[in-house]
Amino acid sequence: MLFCLSNFVPISVASKAENKGASNTMIGVIFGCYALFEFLASLVFGKYLVHIGAKFMFIAGMFISGGVTIIFGVMDQLPDGPIFIIMCFLVRVIDAIGFGAAITASSSILTKAFPNNVATVLGSLEVFTGLGLVVGPPLGGFLYQSFGYEMPFISLGCVVLLMIPLNICILPSYESDPGEHSFWKLVTLPKVGLISFTLISVSSCFGFLDPILSLFVLSKFNLPAGYVGLVFLGLALSYTISSPLFGLLSDKMPTDSHMYQDAAVCVGLLTTSGAKMHLRKWLLVFGNLITAVCFMLLGPAPIVHIKSQMWLLVLILVVNGIAAGMSIIPTFPEVLSCAYENGFEEGLSTLGLVSGLTSAMWSAGSKPQSFDGTEEEEAALLPLRV
Numbered sequence: 001m002l003f004c005l006s007n008f009v010p011i012s013v014a015s016k017a018e019n020k021g022a023s024n025t026m027i028g029v030i031f032g033c034y035a036l037f038e039f040l041a042s043l044v045f046g047k048y049l050v051h052i053g054a055k056f057m058f059i060a061g062m063f064i065s066g067g068v069t070i071i072f073g074v075m076d077q078l079p080d081g082p083i084f085i086i087m088c089f090l091v092r093v094i095d096a097i098g099f100g101a102a103i104t105a106s107s108s109i110l111t112k113a114f115p116n117n118v119a120t121v122l123g124s125l126e127v128f129t130g131l132g133l134v135v136g137p138p139l140g141g142f143l144y145q146s147f148g149y150e151m152p153f154i155s156l157g158c159v160v161l162l163m164i165p166l167n168i169c170i171l172p173s174y175e176s177d178p179g180e181h182s183f184w185k186l187v188t189l190p191k192v193g194l195i196s197f198t199l200i201s202v203s204s205c206f207g208f209l210d211p212i213l214s215l216f217v218l219s220k221f222n223l224p225a226g227y228v229g230l231v232f233l234g235l236a237l238s239y240t241i242s243s244p245l246f247g248l249l250s251d252k253m254p255t256d257s258h259m260y261q262d263a264a265v266c267v268g269l270l271t272t273s274g275a276k277m278h279l280r281k282w283l284l285v286f287g288n289l290i291t292a293v294c295f296m297l298l299g300p301a302p303i304v305h306i307k308s309q310m311w312l313l314v315l316i317l318v319v320n321g322i323a324a325g326m327s328i329i330p331t332f333p334e335v336l337s338c339a340y341e342n343g344f345e346e347g348l349s350t351l352g353l354v355s356g357l358t359s360a361m362w363s364a365g366s367k368p369q370s371f372d373g374t375e376e377e378e379a380a381l382l383p384l385r386v
Contacts, residue, residue: 020076020084030088034096039363041100043183046356049108050178050349055171058105059164064098066160073153100359107332107355112174112348116251118333119280123247126329130240134233179349181339186353191338195331196361198288202327203365205295213298221310234314238321246329250280280330287326294320332358 022030045057068091075091078084107122114121143152186192217223217231294316300306336354344350 020078020080022085022088026085030085030092033089034092035363035366037093037096038100039360041097042104042356042359042363044356045101045104046352046354046359047183049105049352049356050176053173053175054105054108054112054348054352055173057101058109058171059167061098061100061102061105062160062164062167065095065102066157066164068095068098069153069157069160073150073157076149100363103359104352104355107359108348108351109171109174111332111336111351111355113172118336119247119250119329120244120252121247122332123244123250123325123329126243126247126325127240130236130243134236134240174348176348179345179347179353181344181350181353183353183357186335186339186344186357189338189342192335192357195284195335195338196357198284198327199331199358199361200365202288202291202324203362205291205365206324207366209298216299217313220308231314231317234317235321235324238318239324240321242322242325243329246283246325250283250330250333280334283326283330284334287323287328290323291320291327294323 045052049057071091075084075087078087106125110121110125111118139152139156143155187196213232223231296304297306297316298313298320300308306312332354335358336351339350339354340346344353
Protein backbone atom coordinates (compact mmCIF):
# COMPACT_ATOMS: atom_id res chain seq x y z
CA MET A 1 0.00 0.00 0.00
CA LEU A 2 2.86 2.40 0.78
CA PHE A 3 4.35 1.79 -2.68
CA CYS A 4 0.92 2.31 -4.20
CA LEU A 5 0.88 5.74 -2.56
CA SER A 6 4.47 6.54 -3.49
CA ASN A 7 3.73 5.88 -7.16
CA PHE A 8 0.40 7.72 -7.36
CA VAL A 9 1.00 10.83 -5.22
CA PRO A 10 3.73 12.43 -7.39
CA ILE A 11 1.66 12.10 -10.57
CA SER A 12 -1.43 13.81 -9.13
CA VAL A 13 0.30 16.45 -7.01
CA ALA A 14 2.60 17.49 -9.86
CA SER A 15 -0.42 18.28 -12.02
CA LYS A 16 -2.12 20.20 -9.21
CA ALA A 17 1.08 22.12 -8.39
CA GLU A 18 1.38 23.25 -11.99
CA ASN A 19 -2.20 24.56 -11.89
CA LYS A 20 -1.40 26.35 -8.62
CA GLY A 21 1.38 28.36 -10.25
CA ALA A 22 4.48 26.26 -9.51
CA SER A 23 7.15 26.30 -12.20
CA ASN A 24 8.66 23.11 -13.61
CA THR A 25 11.83 23.82 -11.65
CA MET A 26 9.91 24.22 -8.40
CA ILE A 27 7.95 21.02 -9.05
CA GLY A 28 11.28 19.25 -9.53
CA VAL A 29 12.51 20.63 -6.20
CA ILE A 30 9.32 19.55 -4.41
CA PHE A 31 9.64 15.98 -5.57
CA GLY A 32 13.43 15.85 -5.60
CA CYS A 33 13.47 16.63 -1.88
CA TYR A 34 11.58 13.38 -1.25
CA ALA A 35 14.53 11.21 -2.26
CA LEU A 36 16.96 13.37 -0.27
CA PHE A 37 15.00 13.21 2.98
CA GLU A 38 14.18 9.53 2.55
CA PHE A 39 17.94 8.96 2.17
CA LEU A 40 18.69 10.88 5.37
CA ALA A 41 15.79 9.32 7.28
CA SER A 42 16.83 5.79 6.32
CA LEU A 43 20.34 6.35 7.65
CA VAL A 44 19.15 7.92 10.90
CA PHE A 45 16.42 5.36 11.56
CA GLY A 46 18.71 2.49 10.64
CA LYS A 47 21.28 3.67 13.17
CA TYR A 48 18.76 4.20 15.98
CA LEU A 49 16.39 1.32 15.20
CA VAL A 50 17.22 -0.44 18.47
CA HIS A 51 16.72 2.72 20.51
CA ILE A 52 13.36 3.58 18.92
CA GLY A 53 12.06 0.04 18.49
CA ALA A 54 11.39 -1.64 15.15
CA LYS A 55 7.67 -2.15 15.71
CA PHE A 56 7.07 1.39 16.92
CA MET A 57 9.10 2.79 14.02
CA PHE A 58 7.05 0.83 11.48
CA ILE A 59 3.71 1.82 13.02
CA ALA A 60 4.78 5.46 13.29
CA GLY A 61 5.94 5.46 9.68
CA MET A 62 2.59 4.09 8.52
CA PHE A 63 0.73 6.67 10.60
CA ILE A 64 2.77 9.51 9.13
CA SER A 65 2.38 8.28 5.54
CA GLY A 66 -1.37 7.73 5.90
CA GLY A 67 -1.94 11.08 7.59
CA VAL A 68 0.18 13.00 5.10
CA THR A 69 -1.65 11.38 2.19
CA ILE A 70 -4.97 12.63 3.58
CA ILE A 71 -3.45 16.10 3.97
CA PHE A 72 -2.47 16.02 0.30
CA GLY A 73 -6.14 15.50 -0.51
CA VAL A 74 -7.22 18.79 1.07
CA MET A 75 -4.29 20.91 -0.07
CA ASP A 76 -6.14 22.01 -3.19
CA GLN A 77 -8.09 24.32 -0.84
CA LEU A 78 -4.94 26.36 -0.21
CA PRO A 79 -4.44 29.60 -2.14
CA ASP A 80 -2.28 29.60 -5.24
CA GLY A 81 1.34 30.65 -5.10
CA PRO A 82 3.97 30.50 -2.34
CA ILE A 83 1.71 29.12 0.42
CA PHE A 84 0.73 26.09 -1.63
CA ILE A 85 4.31 25.50 -2.80
CA ILE A 86 5.75 25.73 0.74
CA MET A 87 3.11 23.35 2.10
CA CYS A 88 3.81 20.88 -0.72
CA PHE A 89 7.48 20.96 0.17
CA LEU A 90 6.88 20.44 3.90
CA VAL A 91 4.35 17.65 3.41
CA ARG A 92 6.61 15.82 0.94
CA VAL A 93 9.49 16.03 3.44
CA ILE A 94 7.33 14.58 6.23
CA ASP A 95 6.05 11.88 3.86
CA ALA A 96 9.63 10.91 2.97
CA ILE A 97 10.57 10.62 6.65
CA GLY A 98 7.56 8.40 7.36
CA PHE A 99 8.20 6.22 4.33
CA GLY A 100 11.89 5.85 5.25
CA ALA A 101 10.95 4.80 8.79
CA ALA A 102 8.40 2.23 7.62
CA ILE A 103 10.63 0.65 4.97
CA THR A 104 13.71 0.48 7.21
CA ALA A 105 11.75 -1.07 10.07
CA SER A 106 9.83 -3.54 7.88
CA SER A 107 13.01 -5.00 6.36
CA SER A 108 14.53 -5.41 9.82
CA ILE A 109 11.41 -7.06 11.26
CA LEU A 110 11.10 -9.53 8.39
CA THR A 111 14.79 -10.42 8.49
CA LYS A 112 14.65 -10.94 12.26
CA ALA A 113 11.54 -13.13 11.93
CA PHE A 114 12.92 -15.26 9.06
CA PRO A 115 16.73 -15.30 9.47
CA ASN A 116 17.23 -18.38 7.27
CA ASN A 117 15.05 -17.21 4.39
CA VAL A 118 15.95 -13.54 4.04
CA ALA A 119 16.03 -13.40 0.23
CA THR A 120 12.87 -15.49 -0.11
CA VAL A 121 10.89 -13.26 2.24
CA LEU A 122 12.15 -10.01 0.72
CA GLY A 123 11.59 -11.38 -2.78
CA SER A 124 8.03 -12.32 -1.87
CA LEU A 125 7.53 -8.85 -0.44
CA GLU A 126 8.46 -7.41 -3.83
CA VAL A 127 5.33 -9.07 -5.23
CA PHE A 128 3.27 -6.61 -3.21
CA THR A 129 5.65 -3.79 -4.09
CA GLY A 130 5.16 -4.55 -7.77
CA LEU A 131 1.40 -4.78 -7.35
CA GLY A 132 1.42 -1.41 -5.62
CA LEU A 133 3.38 0.14 -8.46
CA VAL A 134 1.05 -1.42 -11.04
CA VAL A 135 -2.25 -0.72 -9.26
CA GLY A 136 -1.41 2.73 -7.86
CA PRO A 137 -1.70 4.95 -10.95
CA PRO A 138 -4.81 3.33 -12.52
CA LEU A 139 -6.64 3.07 -9.18
CA GLY A 140 -5.80 6.62 -8.24
CA GLY A 141 -6.68 7.80 -11.73
CA PHE A 142 -10.07 6.08 -11.56
CA LEU A 143 -10.89 7.66 -8.20
CA TYR A 144 -9.66 11.03 -9.45
CA GLN A 145 -11.78 10.93 -12.60
CA SER A 146 -14.86 9.59 -10.83
CA PHE A 147 -14.91 11.50 -7.53
CA GLY A 148 -12.50 14.41 -7.86
CA TYR A 149 -9.05 15.37 -6.58
CA GLU A 150 -9.63 14.66 -2.89
CA MET A 151 -11.04 11.13 -3.07
CA PRO A 152 -7.91 9.09 -4.04
CA PHE A 153 -5.80 10.71 -1.34
CA ILE A 154 -8.37 10.46 1.42
CA SER A 155 -9.42 6.88 0.60
CA LEU A 156 -5.90 5.48 0.21
CA GLY A 157 -4.69 7.36 3.27
CA CYS A 158 -7.56 5.96 5.34
CA VAL A 159 -6.75 2.42 4.17
CA VAL A 160 -3.18 2.84 5.43
CA LEU A 161 -4.41 4.17 8.78
CA LEU A 162 -6.91 1.32 9.13
CA MET A 163 -4.07 -1.19 8.72
CA ILE A 164 -2.27 0.18 11.78
CA PRO A 165 -4.38 -1.67 14.44
CA LEU A 166 -3.87 -4.93 12.55
CA ASN A 167 -0.10 -4.45 12.52
CA ILE A 168 -0.11 -3.52 16.20
CA CYS A 169 -1.74 -6.86 16.97
CA ILE A 170 0.25 -9.20 14.72
CA LEU A 171 3.75 -7.73 14.61
CA PRO A 172 6.20 -9.11 17.18
CA SER A 173 8.22 -6.80 19.40
CA TYR A 174 11.97 -7.33 19.26
CA GLU A 175 14.44 -5.94 21.76
CA SER A 176 18.20 -5.84 21.40
CA ASP A 177 21.20 -4.03 22.81
CA PRO A 178 22.69 -1.19 20.75
CA GLY A 179 25.65 -2.24 18.62
CA GLU A 180 29.11 -0.72 18.54
CA HIS A 181 29.43 -0.52 14.76
CA SER A 182 28.52 2.34 12.45
CA PHE A 183 27.35 2.97 8.92
CA TRP A 184 30.81 4.17 8.02
CA LYS A 185 32.43 0.87 8.98
CA LEU A 186 29.73 -1.01 7.07
CA VAL A 187 29.88 0.99 3.85
CA THR A 188 33.70 1.00 3.77
CA LEU A 189 33.75 -2.79 3.46
CA PRO A 190 34.74 -3.37 -0.19
CA LYS A 191 31.90 -5.77 -0.99
CA VAL A 192 29.31 -3.55 0.69
CA GLY A 193 30.62 -0.50 -1.12
CA LEU A 194 30.31 -2.29 -4.46
CA ILE A 195 26.77 -3.48 -3.70
CA SER A 196 25.82 0.05 -2.61
CA PHE A 197 27.06 1.36 -5.95
CA THR A 198 25.00 -1.34 -7.67
CA LEU A 199 21.85 -0.25 -5.83
CA ILE A 200 22.42 3.40 -6.71
CA SER A 201 23.03 2.52 -10.37
CA VAL A 202 19.95 0.31 -10.75
CA SER A 203 17.77 2.81 -8.91
CA SER A 204 19.05 5.63 -11.14
CA CYS A 205 18.22 3.61 -14.24
CA PHE A 206 14.61 3.13 -13.25
CA GLY A 207 14.33 6.63 -11.79
CA PHE A 208 15.09 8.25 -15.12
CA LEU A 209 13.23 5.62 -17.13
CA ASP A 210 9.77 6.29 -15.68
CA PRO A 211 9.24 9.87 -16.90
CA ILE A 212 11.30 9.73 -20.10
CA LEU A 213 10.15 6.43 -21.55
CA SER A 214 6.51 7.50 -21.46
CA LEU A 215 7.37 10.60 -23.50
CA PHE A 216 9.43 8.49 -25.87
CA VAL A 217 6.59 6.01 -26.45
CA LEU A 218 4.07 8.79 -27.03
CA SER A 219 6.23 10.60 -29.57
CA LYS A 220 7.77 7.57 -31.30
CA PHE A 221 4.78 5.26 -31.69
CA ASN A 222 1.89 7.77 -31.44
CA LEU A 223 0.09 5.69 -28.84
CA PRO A 224 -2.91 7.10 -26.98
CA ALA A 225 -1.96 8.30 -23.51
CA GLY A 226 -4.11 5.61 -21.90
CA TYR A 227 -2.05 2.84 -23.48
CA VAL A 228 1.33 4.06 -22.25
CA GLY A 229 0.78 2.46 -18.85
CA LEU A 230 0.26 -0.91 -20.52
CA VAL A 231 3.79 -0.71 -21.94
CA PHE A 232 5.19 -0.47 -18.41
CA LEU A 233 3.25 -3.55 -17.32
CA GLY A 234 5.85 -5.74 -19.00
CA LEU A 235 8.54 -4.35 -16.72
CA ALA A 236 6.45 -4.34 -13.53
CA LEU A 237 4.89 -7.78 -13.95
CA SER A 238 8.12 -9.55 -14.94
CA TYR A 239 9.85 -8.04 -11.89
CA THR A 240 6.92 -8.97 -9.64
CA ILE A 241 6.89 -12.59 -10.82
CA SER A 242 10.66 -13.14 -10.94
CA SER A 243 11.59 -11.56 -7.58
CA PRO A 244 10.29 -14.35 -5.30
CA LEU A 245 11.83 -16.96 -7.60
CA PHE A 246 15.27 -15.38 -7.38
CA GLY A 247 14.82 -14.97 -3.64
CA LEU A 248 14.03 -18.66 -3.30
CA LEU A 249 17.04 -19.60 -5.43
CA SER A 250 19.30 -17.37 -3.34
CA ASP A 251 18.26 -19.09 -0.13
CA LYS A 252 17.74 -22.70 -1.22
CA MET A 253 20.39 -23.40 -3.85
CA PRO A 254 23.38 -25.08 -2.16
CA THR A 255 26.30 -22.69 -2.19
CA ASP A 256 28.82 -25.26 -0.97
CA SER A 257 27.80 -28.17 -3.15
CA HIS A 258 30.70 -30.09 -4.72
CA MET A 259 28.68 -30.28 -7.90
CA TYR A 260 28.71 -26.49 -8.24
CA GLN A 261 32.37 -26.29 -7.28
CA ASP A 262 33.33 -28.90 -9.87
CA ALA A 263 31.29 -27.16 -12.55
CA ALA A 264 32.93 -23.87 -11.69
CA VAL A 265 36.40 -25.41 -11.90
CA CYS A 266 35.59 -26.82 -15.34
CA VAL A 267 34.78 -23.37 -16.73
CA GLY A 268 37.67 -21.71 -14.93
CA LEU A 269 35.65 -19.82 -12.32
CA LEU A 270 37.42 -21.59 -9.44
CA THR A 271 40.96 -22.84 -9.20
CA THR A 272 40.88 -24.70 -5.90
CA SER A 273 38.62 -27.52 -4.78
CA GLY A 274 37.93 -25.86 -1.44
CA ALA A 275 36.61 -22.58 -2.90
CA LYS A 276 32.95 -21.67 -2.75
CA MET A 277 30.70 -20.42 -5.51
CA HIS A 278 27.85 -18.25 -4.21
CA LEU A 279 24.81 -18.04 -6.43
CA ARG A 280 23.83 -14.58 -5.17
CA LYS A 281 27.06 -13.10 -6.48
CA TRP A 282 26.44 -14.46 -9.95
CA LEU A 283 22.84 -13.26 -9.90
CA LEU A 284 24.18 -9.78 -9.20
CA VAL A 285 26.79 -10.00 -11.95
CA PHE A 286 24.53 -11.32 -14.69
CA GLY A 287 21.58 -9.21 -13.57
CA ASN A 288 23.58 -6.02 -13.99
CA LEU A 289 25.05 -7.14 -17.30
CA ILE A 290 21.61 -7.95 -18.70
CA THR A 291 20.27 -4.63 -17.39
CA ALA A 292 23.06 -2.76 -19.19
CA VAL A 293 22.33 -4.57 -22.46
CA CYS A 294 18.60 -3.89 -22.11
CA PHE A 295 19.18 -0.18 -21.66
CA MET A 296 21.43 -0.16 -24.71
CA LEU A 297 18.56 -1.64 -26.73
CA LEU A 298 15.71 0.44 -25.30
CA GLY A 299 16.38 3.55 -27.38
CA PRO A 300 18.13 1.84 -29.01
CA ALA A 301 21.57 3.42 -28.64
CA PRO A 302 22.93 4.83 -31.94
CA ILE A 303 25.86 2.40 -31.98
CA VAL A 304 23.48 -0.58 -32.10
CA HIS A 305 21.98 0.34 -35.51
CA ILE A 306 18.60 -1.26 -34.75
CA LYS A 307 15.29 0.35 -35.62
CA SER A 308 13.05 1.01 -32.62
CA GLN A 309 9.91 -1.16 -32.70
CA MET A 310 7.08 -1.59 -30.24
CA TRP A 311 7.37 -5.37 -29.89
CA LEU A 312 11.12 -5.04 -29.27
CA LEU A 313 10.56 -2.34 -26.65
CA VAL A 314 8.04 -4.46 -24.73
CA LEU A 315 10.27 -7.55 -24.93
CA ILE A 316 13.25 -5.60 -23.60
CA LEU A 317 11.17 -4.24 -20.72
CA VAL A 318 10.11 -7.77 -19.79
CA VAL A 319 13.72 -8.98 -19.82
CA ASN A 320 14.74 -5.85 -17.92
CA GLY A 321 12.22 -6.63 -15.18
CA ILE A 322 13.67 -10.12 -14.77
CA ALA A 323 17.20 -8.69 -14.70
CA ALA A 324 16.09 -6.19 -12.06
CA GLY A 325 14.98 -9.08 -9.86
CA MET A 326 18.41 -10.67 -10.29
CA SER A 327 20.15 -7.38 -9.45
CA ILE A 328 18.05 -6.19 -6.51
CA ILE A 329 16.89 -9.22 -4.50
CA PRO A 330 20.37 -10.57 -3.54
CA THR A 331 21.68 -7.19 -2.33
CA PHE A 332 20.21 -7.21 1.19
CA PRO A 333 21.28 -10.76 2.15
CA GLU A 334 24.72 -10.18 0.60
CA VAL A 335 25.29 -7.01 2.63
CA LEU A 336 24.04 -8.77 5.75
CA SER A 337 26.33 -11.77 5.19
CA CYS A 338 29.30 -9.47 4.59
CA ALA A 339 28.56 -7.60 7.82
CA TYR A 340 28.47 -10.81 9.84
CA GLU A 341 31.68 -12.05 8.21
CA ASN A 342 33.44 -8.85 9.29
CA GLY A 343 32.56 -8.96 12.96
CA PHE A 344 29.19 -7.23 13.15
CA GLU A 345 27.05 -8.69 15.91
CA GLU A 346 24.07 -10.81 14.91
CA GLY A 347 21.08 -8.87 16.12
CA LEU A 348 18.60 -6.10 15.48
CA SER A 349 21.30 -3.44 15.60
CA THR A 350 23.09 -4.82 12.53
CA LEU A 351 19.77 -5.47 10.78
CA GLY A 352 18.92 -1.80 11.27
CA LEU A 353 22.22 -0.70 9.76
CA VAL A 354 21.79 -2.97 6.74
CA SER A 355 18.14 -2.01 6.23
CA GLY A 356 18.92 1.67 6.52
CA LEU A 357 21.88 1.44 4.17
CA THR A 358 20.07 -0.45 1.40
CA SER A 359 17.05 1.84 1.64
CA ALA A 360 19.26 4.94 1.61
CA MET A 361 21.26 3.77 -1.40
CA TRP A 362 18.08 3.11 -3.35
CA SER A 363 16.83 6.60 -2.44
CA ALA A 364 20.15 8.13 -3.50
CA GLY A 365 19.70 6.73 -6.99
CA SER A 366 16.01 7.49 -7.32
CA LYS A 367 16.44 11.26 -7.39
CA PRO A 368 14.41 12.57 -10.34
CA GLN A 369 16.46 13.18 -13.46
CA SER A 370 15.89 16.80 -14.41
CA PHE A 371 15.93 18.18 -17.91
CA ASP A 372 15.21 21.75 -18.96
CA GLY A 373 14.15 21.10 -22.56
CA THR A 374 10.78 20.41 -24.06
CA GLU A 375 9.03 17.05 -23.90
CA GLU A 376 9.90 16.44 -27.54
CA GLU A 377 13.60 17.15 -26.91
CA GLU A 378 13.68 14.87 -23.88
CA ALA A 379 12.02 12.01 -25.77
CA ALA A 380 14.47 12.44 -28.62
CA LEU A 381 17.40 12.16 -26.21
CA LEU A 382 16.35 8.75 -24.85
CA PRO A 383 18.57 6.74 -27.27
CA LEU A 384 21.59 8.85 -26.25
CA ARG A 385 20.87 8.75 -22.51
CA VAL A 386 20.53 4.99 -22.26
